[in-house]
Amino acid sequence: MGNKTLAIIKPDAVSDGYIGEIISMITKAGFKVKAMKMVHLTVNQAKSFYEVHKERPFYNDLVEYMTSGPCVPIALEKDNAVEDYRKLIGATDPAQAEEGTVRKLYARNKQFNAVHGSDSDENAEKEITFFFSRQELLENYPN
Ligand code: UDP
Numbered sequence: 102m103g104n105k106t107l108a109i110i111k112p113d114a115v116s117d118g119y120i121g122e123i124i125s126m127i128t129k130a131g132f133k134v135k136a137m138k139m140v141h142l143t144v145n146q147a148k149s150f151y152e153v154h155k156e157r158p159f160y161n162d163l164v165e166y167m168t169s170g171p172c173v174p175i176a177l178e179k180d181n182a183v184e185d186y187r188k189l190i191g192a193t194d195p196a197q198a199e200e201g202t203v204r205k206l207y208a209r210n211k212q213f214n215a216v217h218g219s220d221s222d223e224n225a226e227k228e229i230t231f232f233f234s235r236q237e238l239l240e241n242y243p244n
Pocket of ligand 1: 159162163192193211212213214216217218220
């Protein structure tokens, strides 16, 4: 069981003004923020980040969405981080998400769904290094 995950506050939630509320939910749930930045992804960066979805019908829309404005990637640490964070954010479609989850509270719909969370320990590692350099991680995130 790993202790790292990569969260992203996506462009819809940034422009809807929910950065503070979402970080507050994350830290109150017991996650430690190990690295964080605001970044406006290029099309190539978004394509690369979501490469696993390239055959899916929503891929182009997803790339357009993720490049529509700045987002806030956050490297998080907690025991059982991947699973606990996905529980905190709720189902992909906010209509299916449980009450009190981040997506239930702040997502607009299945596409503009406020936040990302890694789906495995292996992907968490990859996604954290996608956004944060060794230098940025070294001081606060040595493991
Ligand atoms: N997505 C979409 N339409 C869909 C499924 C997914 O637009 O039918 C978008 C949505 O923003 C989602 C992202 O693609 O968060 C990645 O999809 P995934 O199935 O990995 O969902 P997640 O792990 O984010 O819940």
